[in-house]
């Protein structure tokens with residue numbers, strides 16, 4: 001364990017079963033109370049009772065292995081310029097710039113990723129632009145598409161259950177989040193943290209994935225059991241976090257923090273995979289980002305508003321500013337609150 005992290009950090013576990021397969025009002029009230037507590041204190045939750053079948057997650061992990069096992073030159077054929085889709089090679093992104101923290105003069109994150117997501121054309125009754133959503137590019141890897149889509153469907157279902165719980169936990173009408181997400185920009189990002197033996201010196205700046213907050217409403221994260229994910233606690237210290245057996249890690253994104261004026265937390269996190277005998281231990285994760293309708297205006301609910309409220313913003317404008325940071329190196333000047341938290345923690349690393 002990193003000497004500057006601590007094992008006393010608790011990511012609360014919540015069994016959402018009563019919202020997945022039914023339960024009494026009291027069971028549901030227990031779930032909303034626990035979710036409210038976890039979102040208020042931590043912003044990360046271990047979710048149990050999600051009922052994603054093991055064979056679906058096994059299929060996802062196999063698809064991830066098959067794709068990232070391809071030679072780099074082959075993977076690079078799946079790059080898509082200008083859209084949040086396809087392959088991102090190591091060191092093509094710098095997540096800390098999505099926060100406007102000026103730590104980087106080059107792209108420092110060594111993760112490689114493959115993104116798929118919701119396409120505008122799947123909403124046949126709406127006039128949406130593919131430039132806001134993106135067209136998927138599927139690699140020529142046997143059964144990749146079927147295996148990834150099977151998991152995508154499940155992750156999307158779980159995100160829907162979570163936002164239903166959020167509506168109740170925030171005392172809103174049950175359809176509050178459904179209205180913001182009925183043509184949501186959703187992206188599934190498969191991450192692989194691995195560099196060939198001897199290929200790299202992990203110096204001060206190079207990192208698995210730089211510190212960031214997630215951009216949207218909620219993220220559903222599957223990760224293998226290799227250490228590396230670190231979460232910034234309320235104590236200003238980075239803590240190691242791994243999923244419990246059978247659990248998915250869920251964290252809130254910036255848009256939910258805006259809706260609640262930071263009563264619920266969009267928590268900073270980063271990935272530093274362990275280095276054993278000079279080699280980075282391979283780690284895999286798959287994040288399902290549920291970001292909301294491109295044209296939804298995200299405003300703070302009146303009951304959480306105060307003098308320092310966030311300005312209303314469309315999902316489109318918010319996501320564009322964040323991606324311009326991580327992908328194009330344009331520091332996001334609007335992430336003032338998140339950047340301040342990273343800088344405050346810097347002295348404690």
Ligand SMILES: O=C(O)CCC(=O)C(=O)O
Nearest residue numbers: 189191223229271285287
């Ligand atoms: O790899 C992980 O555990 C986290 C990945 C992550 O934070 C992200 O993709 O936004």
Ligand SMILES: [Fe+2]
Nearest residue numbers: 212213214269
């Ligand atoms: Fe993240």
